[in-house]
Amino acid sequence: MEHVSIKIVILNFIAFFTLLFVIWYIVWPKVNAFVEARQKKIEDLLNTYADRNAQAEKLMAELKRENAQAATQRVKFLEEAKHESEKLRQEIIDKAYFESSAMIDRAKIEIEAERKVMFSQLRENVSRIVVAAVEDILKNIVDKDLDKKIILETEKSVNLVSNHAS
Amino acid sequence: MPRKLFRDFSFEVFSEKLSKDDAVQLATEIKAFRKFLDQSDEIRFFLENNTIPVETRKQIVLKCVAGIEPEISVFGLVILFFLLESGLFNRLAYFMNVLRIYLAEEKNLMLVDVISRYALGETNLRVYQASMEYIYHKDVAFMYRCDPQVLGGFKLSWHSGEIDLTVRRKVNKIKELISQGR
Numbered sequence: 001m002e003h004v005s006i007k008i009v010i011l012n013f014i015a016f017f018t019l020l021f022v023i024w025y026i027v028w029p030k031v032n033a034f035v036e037a038r039q040k041k042i043e044d045l046l047n048t049y050a051d052r053n054a055q056a057e058k059l060m061a062e063l064k065r066e067n068a069q070a071a072t073q074r075v076k077f078l079e080e081a082k083h084e085s086e087k088l089r090q091e092i093i094d095k096a097y098f099e100s101s102a103m104i105d106r107a108k109i110e111i112e113a114e115r116k117v118m119f120s121q122l123r124e125n126v127s128r129i130v131v132a133a134v135e136d137i138l139k140n141i142v143d144k145d146l147d148k149k150i151i152l153e154t155e156k157s158v159n160l161v162s163n164h165a166s
Numbered sequence: 167m168p169r170k171l172f173r174d175f176s177f178e179v180f181s182e183k184l185s186k187d188d189a190v191q192l193a194t195e196i197k198a199f200r201k202f203l204d205q206s207d208e209i210r211f212f213l214e215n216n217t218i219p220v221e222t223r224k225q226i227v228l229k230c231v232a233g234i235e236p237e238i239s240v241f242g243l244v245i246l247f248f249l250l251e252s253g254l255f256n257r258l259a260y261f262m263n264v265l266r267i268y269l270a271e272e273k274n275l276m277l278v279d280v281i282s283r284y285a286l287g288e289t290n291l292r293v294y295q296a297s298m299e300y301i302y303h304k305d306v307a308f309m310y311r312c313d314p315q316v317l318g319g320f321k322l323s324w325h326s327g328e329i330d331l332t333v334r335r336k337v338n339k340i341k342e343l344i345s346q347g348r
Contacts (some may be wrong), residue, residue, distance in 0.1 A: 015205065120345075127340075130341070140313070142318040147284050147318045148284075151286075151320060164315060
């Protein structure tokens with residue numbers, strides 16, 4: 001076993017305390033300041049991130065709310081659009097039905113008018129033919145004697161006041 | 167009132183001189199003259215043209231009446247000349263209607279047109295004449311005219327009415343009934 005010198009121990013103590021002194025008064029404050037600054041920086045960053053995170057959450061919540069509103073609005077719009085389209089469809093159907101009915105009515109009226117005109121013209125033509133035929137016959141049949149007879153018959157049938165006169 | 171247009175014509179004096187037969191004759195003559203004018207548009211144009219001197223137009227009238235049957239009497243000429251002088255020759259038909267109304271209203275003489283297919287005699291219409299005279303309290307004089315278009319029977323027409331007893335009327339009635347689809 002090797003003999004430990006007092007001197008060396010003392011020197012070691014001196015060296016130790018010197019180093020401790022140096023570290024304590026010179027290195028440690030700098031290291032401490034560096035660590036504290038870094039810690040502060042990290043805390044600041046954490047705070048910033050926390051704020052941002054809160055903002056992001058808030059924004060997210062707002063977005064979710066808006067999204068929910070949009071979804072509700074969309075459903076509402078869809079309902080309205082569906083209702084409007086249904087209404088429009090019904091209106092178009094009604095209009096088409098009304099117009100088709102009107103067209104049918106008009107067509108019926110026109111057909112009826114045409115029929116009446118046709119019958120009227122037919123009757124007119126028939127009457128002309130009949131009268132022309134009757135005229136021809138009468139022109140041939142009615143001679144002077146028959147004319148006299150017609151006059152006498154007419155005289156009998158006409159309600160004259162000749163009785164009073166005579 | 168209708169006489170206002172012909173106020174220069176003395177209806178009273180004229181009708182005083184006009185007998186019943188003359189009136190019938192006059193109406194027949196004027197009718198014949200009008201028929202002549204209807205067939206001669208150029209002569210009508212000259213006679214109704216008031217820019218041509220009256221004397222010239224009178225000469226035209228005298229030449230025209232020479233060829234008309236029945237012969238135009240002095241009464242007829244008086245009327246024609248009056249209308250020429252007063253520039254109212256285009257109112258000849260209207261004048262004759264006015265004269266007929268005057269004769270009927272003031273002189274109790276009703277001139278009645280008789281239109282038939284064949285010539286009729288007074289005996290055929292005696293009943294009607296008596297009836298009309300009884301109803302209107304006027305003398306009735308018939309003016310006969312033949313028209314084959316009446317087919318049969320006869321038609322009486324006067325200044326304010328008519329009686330249509332023609333076969334034509336009955337035929338027209340048939341035509342009307344067929345046309346109306348009754």
